[in-house]
Amino acid sequence: MATASAPFAALEPLLRRHHGRADALIEVLHGAQQCYGHLSDPLLRHVAARLQLPLSRVKGTASFYHLFRFQPPARHRCVVCTGTACQIQGAPALVAAMEEGLGLKLGARRGDGWASLSEVRCLGTCSDAPLVQIDDSIGRQQTVAGLRRWLQELEP
Secondary structure (H helix, E strand, C coil), X not given: CCCCCCCCHHHHHHHHHCCCCHHHHHHHHXXXXXXXXXXXXXXXXXXXXXXXXXXXXXXXXXXXXCCCCCCCCCCEEEEEECCXXXXXXXXXXXXXXXXXXXXCCCCCXXXXXXXXXXXXXXXXXXXXXXXXXXXXXXXXCXXXXXXXXXXXXXXX
């Protein structure tokens, strides 16, 4: 656990391993997110300072890649695949069911951190379309009825 005097101490071994090189930015951002759960503004400022990069470059790089988070992850991460195969097989109906069941719009996160709802272009198994992911579980050939049951099973 980081101390108040060194709030980002857990990141220092990674920064030292890369000798503060700017070309290690993505790996450092990935390590920072693993250590702290998300990329807060103070953390991004720390990375920029340690790599001697403009903050705009660090924030621009982090915001370009969809895998980086700028707020703590929700307790339940709900994702609908909206790639071509899933779109054809019913992804729009699954998005609507998720929005209704979670009380969220696509791209939103509940204020209490209980759930977030997002989309991805591909979960990698198009033959099982349409696909949804809740936390670490994948729903293959997902139906609206099955999705509603699944959402009801989530702990409040």
